[in-house]
Amino acid sequence: MRRPKGPIPPSPALPDRIDWRELFGRAADLHLEIGSGHGGFALAFAAARPDCDLVAVEWRKKFADWTRARAAAAGLKNLVVLGADARVELPRLLGPESLAAIHLHFPDPWWKRRHQKRRIVDDATAALWRSWLRPGGLLDVRTDVLERAVDMLEVLERAGFSNEAGAGRFSARPADEIPSTREKRYLASGDPVFRLRLRR
Numbered sequence: 275m276r277r278p279k280g281p282i283p284p285s286p287a288l289p290d291r292i293d294w295r296e297l298f299g300r301a302a303d304l305h306l307e308i309g310s311g312h313g314g315f316a317l318a319f320a321a322a323r324p325d326c327d328l329v330a331v332e333w334r335k336k337f338a339d340w341t342r343a344r345a346a347a348a349g350l351k352n353l354v355v356l357g358a359d360a361r362v363e364l365p366r367l368l369g370p371e372s373l374a375a376i377h378l379h380f381p382d383p384w385w386k387r388r389h390q391k392r393r394i395v396d397d398a399t400a401a402l403w404r405s406w407l408r409p410g411g412l413l414d415v416r417t418d419v420l421e422r423a424v425d426m427l428e429v430l431e432r433a434g435f436s437n438e439a440g441a442g443r444f445s446a447r448p449a450d451e452i453p454s455t456r457e458k459r460y461l462a463s464g465d466p467v468f469r470l471r472l473r474r
């Protein structure tokens with residue numbers, strides 16, 4: 275990844291509320307990416323979909339600052355990157371039926387029993403995410419870990435999401451899918467990626 279020219283700006287402090295339409299200066303379809311990492315998906319999505327706005331959330335501030343700097347260098351006005359814990363900050367920043375899509379790509383598997391509570395998908399988050407999506411809105415989940423894919427599918431279907439592929443099934447890779455930084459590695463190596471494409 276090339277370093278953007280000039281100093282990387284610090285993460286802005288998060289306000290108590292954000293009016294996304296005011297922030298982006300328009301009323302476009304709003305997408306959310308949780309755990310954007312090095313920003314491969316966020317930057318490519320913002321460039322490929324100028325008709326949409328994307329909020330990317332990444333708790334490792336260094337990665338968030340890096341992605342924000344690259345977005346600024348590329349002149350992408352439809353991408354906002356928050357350096358924040360999605361579980362803590364998002365509930366106050368998003369309202370019901372405010373999102374067209376949520377993207378969650380390769381969430382940390384947190385294998386150890388004592389770390390399980392850090393896993394991002396549980397019954398409470400599933401219900402919250404469903405409430406943020408407008409009717410028909412997309413939840414786009416990708417993982418390389420079969421066990422986690424099965425767990426997440428069970429939790430999300432239990433929360434009332436409907437599965438594009440049919441209950442209990444993974445989806446095929448859509449032709450127009452934009453890969454995340456990590457996904458590019460698996461596409462090159464041929465390792466499997468399990469996809470959940472669920473609708474509110």
Ligand SMILES: C[S@@+](CC[C@H](N)C(=O)[O-])C[C@H]1O[C@@H](n2cnc3c(N)ncnc32)[C@H](O)[C@@H]1O
Nearest residue numbers: 309310311332333359360361379380454455456
């Ligand atoms: C395995 S990486 C995948 C990154 C990226 N989605 C990709 O596919 O290349 C998971 C990312 O989620 C971030 N993350 C984990 N829990 C998070 C949380 N609660 N809030 C925000 N980011 C989180 C991690 O810091 C890490 O960058």
